[in-house]
Amino acid sequence: MTLAAQYATRIGRMKASEIRELLKLLDQPGLLSFAGGIPDPALFPAQAFADAFQAALSPEHQAQSLQYSVSEGYLPLRQWIAAHMAKIGVQCGPENILITSGSQQAIDYLGKLFLSPKDTALVGWPTYLGALAAFNAYEPRYDRLRSGENQPPERYAQAAEAAGGRVKFAYLSPDFANPTGVTMTHAERLQMLDLAETLDTAVIEDAAYQDLRFDGEPVPPMLALEQDRKGGDIEACRTIYCGTFSKTLSPGLRVGWVVAASPIIQQLVLMKQASDLHSPTINQIVTYQVAEQLFDTHVAELRSVYMRRRDAMLAALKEHMPAGVTWTKPEGGMFIWVTLPEGISGAQLLERALEQEKVAFVPGQAFHADGSGENTLRLSFSNSNEPAIAEGIARLGHVLKTAM
Missing domain, CATH: 3.90.1150.10 (Aspartate Aminotransferase, domain 1)
Incomplete structure (x- = not known):
């Protein structure tokens, strides 16, 4: 059979x-x-995590740590992330944050949210192969995102329409990208935001490596740049920021997050409920404790x-x-x-x-x-x-x- x-x-x-x-x-x-x-x-x-797990499994905390939780994620962790995002120029609240099982799950959910068969995703040549793997399941076509070049926006739209769909988002990793290690300049980020506005499409900002800058001048996240353009209102932003603790604290705990306008978060919460209900409660709790202590x-x-x-x-x-x-x-x-x-x-x-x-x-x-x-x-x-x-x-x- x-x-x-x-x-x-x-x-x-x-x-x-x-x-x-x-x-x-x-x-x-x-x-x-x-x-x-x-x-x-x-x-x-490791020792900080061992101590945090021990505390989470103590008699007074084990009921919460081992129990089901809300799909949005552990509130103290979302509050910590909101404060962390403020340090890099993004003003948001816990209602703008969803905890995911690593940023890979966030990328998968965003592909599911936006892509119908034959729709177009704008990606770099090259780009993160995990993103391609996630998006492939939703049967898109890809068009080459030419960062720093004056590509006419209508060329993207016309090609997408000819293929039977629409341009749904631009996916990029602005800081120390996987696989190239290249960082987009301030001007290139603004140019990408202009393109997204013209095409009326989303921007997926994969910020997995943003905290790992060794030298050079920091460049604000694309979400921060767009929020500044729009009077500080995250609810008016089309950029969706994907972050993770995998490259800073631990990849094995699979704790990532999405920051976006609340309607986007609400849709992703529905996907989370249908997929795995919520990310592991105990992993979120100990990640919060370790991040608060020594991030x-x-x-x-x-x-x-x-x-x-x-x-x-x-x-x-x-x-x-x-x-x-x-x-x-x-x-x-x-x-x-x-x-x-x-x-x-x-x-x-x-x-x-x-x-x-x-x-x-x-x-x-x-x-x-x-x-x-x-x-x-x-x-x-x-x-x-x-x-x-x-x-x-x-x-x-x-x-x-x-x-x-």
């Missing part, structure tokens, strides 16, 4: 994540991995450590990469994007690197909605110390020189 013939049409667009598959290789002895965008577990505030000092430590690792990788790339190879120079985050000479396949290079030198990375093609970018790759520096980075990039450079 097979039920494959009964599957929904969307199933054909759902593919395994290359990163998830690569993570299965990490147990190989001697493997140096720059693949997953994984925080260093040695830097997790700022802990993030400062992360920035210091990750900056040294970024610098080590940039230095190693400069020393070991052959002529014709270029790379980004991020001001924060976890990633460096490498462009190889035309004709060099990132996927084939990975096969050689694993076999010959036991070095892993993510080929760049998976980050392109149109399947381009064959000669690109993503390197993550967050989960390797400086000696490992120097050794791994040297090995990668050796493989690449033999392939050219």
Whole structure:
């Protein structure tokens, strides 16, 4: 018996994540991995979480911690997030915040909220492959979002209409983007807001890495810029901000959030109720306790450590990469994007690197909605110390020189 013939049409667009598959290789002895965008577990505030869990499971608190909760999320945590958002220029209240199971769930919900089959999502070339995976289930078409270019807005609208749908949103990661590490300038963000206004479409701001700035001048979130334009009224904003504790406190607890105008939050709450009722209560409680206790000092430590690792990788790339190879120079985050000479396949290079030198990375093609970018790759520096980075990039450079 097979039920494959009964599957929904969307199933054909759902593919395994290359990163998830690569993570299965990490147990190989001697493997140096720059693949997953994984925080260093040695830097997790484990003792603070252990204390918070112990407190949450004490007799006076265990009934709340282990019980069902409201779909919107634990109120003290939403209040903490509102105060955190105010520090970066976004004025909002708990009614503008939904707690999600990581920002990945938020991205999935937003795809479900906006996309009907044949609608258009504007995304970067490349863009976060997890967003593509989430959006694919809702059967959209993709159009290339050309940040910093004077692309006529009507060209997007006409192409979407010709495909049988409408432009529903622009998805972007303005700060230290996954996978490129690139940060949008102030002018580019305003240009994107202008485009969204002209097209009357939403902006999904994936801010997973915003807190991890090492150097350079901070740029306000797009939601802050739009709110400023609209007299401070978040209810008038079309930008939807997705945040997460995965890159700062712990990815395993799966605690993220959405900040948006209250009608958007209300619709997402309905999805949350239908999906998993609410994010785990105890995880929200302990995340609040740890964030309240040490968020700022802990993030400062992360920035210091990750900056040294970024610098080590940039230095190693400069020393070991052959002529014709270029790379980004991020001001924060976890990633460096490498462009190889035309004709060099990132996927084939990975096969050689694993076999010959036991070095892993993510080929760049998976980050392109149109399947381009064959000669690109993503390197993550967050989960390797400086000696490992120097050794791994040297090995990668050796493989690449033999392939050219």
